[in-house]
Amino acid sequence: MNRNGLYAVIAILLVAVVAFAIYTYQQQNRPGVEVRLDEQGISIDGNG
Incomplete structure (x- = not known):
């Protein structure tokens, strides 16, 4: 695999990690x- 292909794979992995972190x-x-x-009955907790 040439260097440009390796850089592309690394960039795609970084984008995937960042996207997963934002989603989480x-x-x-x-x-x-x-x-x-x-x-004790019904309790409603809103965290918004």
Whole structure:
């Protein structure tokens, strides 16, 4: 494999890692609502 091909593979891998990191960050920080039903009754927790 020549050098340009190697650079292309490295660039594609870096883009994939960055895209995965951004996706993971957005999934962890998205607003949502959690509803729980337990012995104390219903509790609703919104983190948005």
